[in-house]
Amino acid sequence: MLLIRCPYCxxxxxxxxxxxxxxxxxxxxxxxxxxxDDEFEKFFFIRTNPKGVIFExxxxxxxxxxxxxxxxxxxTDRFLTVYKAGEPKPDLSTLASSAPAAYANRxxxxxxxxxxxxxxxxxxxxxxx
Amino acid sequence: MAKASQSATVxxxxxxxxxxxxxxxxxxxxxxxxxxxxxxxxxxxxAGSVAELxxxxxxxxxxxxxxxxxxxxxxxxxxGPDEWLVFDDGAKDPLNDCAGVAALHSAVGISxxxxxxxxxxxxxxxxxxxxxxxxxxxxxxxxxxCSRTILGKAEIVLLRTGDEAFRVxxxxxxxxxxxxxxxxxxRDAAV
Ligand SMILES: [Zn+2]
Numbered sequence: 321m322l323l324i325r326c327p328y329c330x331x332x333x334x335x336x337x338x339x340x341x342x343x344x345x346x347x348x349x350x351x352x353x354x355x356x357d358d359e360f361e362k363f364f365f366i367r368t369n370p371k372g373v374i375f376e377x378x379x380x381x382x383x384x385x386x387x388x389x390x391x392x393x394x395x396t397d398r399f400l401t402v403y404k405a406g407e408p409k410p411d412l413s414t415l416a417s418s419a420p421a422a423y424a425n426r427x428x429x430x431x432x433x434x435x436x437x438x439x440x441x442x443x444x445x446x447x448x449x
Numbered sequence: 450m451a452k453a454s455q456s457a458t459v460x461x462x463x464x465x466x467x468x469x470x471x472x473x474x475x476x477x478x479x480x481x482x483x484x485x486x487x488x489x490x491x492x493x494x495x496a497g498s499v500a501e502l503x504x505x506x507x508x509x510x511x512x513x514x515x516x517x518x519x520x521x522x523x524x525x526x527x528x529g530p531d532e533w534l535v536f537d538d539g540a541k542d543p544l545n546d547c548a549g550v551a552a553l554h555s556a557v558g559i560s561x562x563x564x565x566x567x568x569x570x571x572x573x574x575x576x577x578x579x580x581x582x583x584x585x586x587x588x589x590x591x592x593x594x595c596s597r598t599i600l601g602k603a604e605i606v607l608l609r610t611g612d613e614a615f616r617v618x619x620x621x622x623x624x625x626x627x628x629x630x631x632x633x634x635x636r637d638a639a640v
Contacts, residue, residue, distance in 0.1 A: 328514065330514055382597060
């Protein structure tokens, strides 16, 4: 189970208490009626969905009930940081790299692999035979 | 006069029967008991109103996460930065005490929305942990510690009343599920 830190409860809590609430820092137009269809589409539907760090809204729904933001690596599910709603987007360069965690989530035989995945599989088969 | 006594008879025929009243289970090292009805309010207020509300309620509303404050039969539990659950096992309804407070707040009577159960004994923490994923070690969840959390699929409010004692509050519509879950948890904890 993931442990997620709630910036209001100031504690790591089990993920079952939380609910994801989509991408964070999506600016809503102050005058929705004035924006073009394209702009509305961008605001309403288009999300970055990155492979890597994403800024997300989370709600501690079965806890303090508060919405907050977090930066999560979508490859490893590791949270780089969490911060209260309304606080500015943190500068990722000041945060620790998520690379080690990304490697830690791979099976041991793929750690620091120099060969491509295809070659690794081939080698394995030879060894087994 | 005759009319009044007649209406009194009618009233007494509609007895209030609290959900899970009298329900209890005991296993080796765990006692599970549905607690009698209590007065409860859901209190929400900004920081600026806390002092005035504390004065009216007769206890200091806790402002630190996961903490509670007790005085007499009354307990206030921190649920969120501006939210408390206040319950009173005695005769005085905290809702009445808040009625005279002029400072901005919202106090909603939820006496009948919740039921409470006590889980006590050396296996109490293991019983609650059967469905609650929080760390219930005394270091992280000390006596007086409280939290809204989950038990299985139902939301509960958990208060540690002693080293080996918990009070579990849940919505009355979930009460059968929660008490059944705790009963099974107690059965497992006793093994
Ligand atoms: Zn929280």
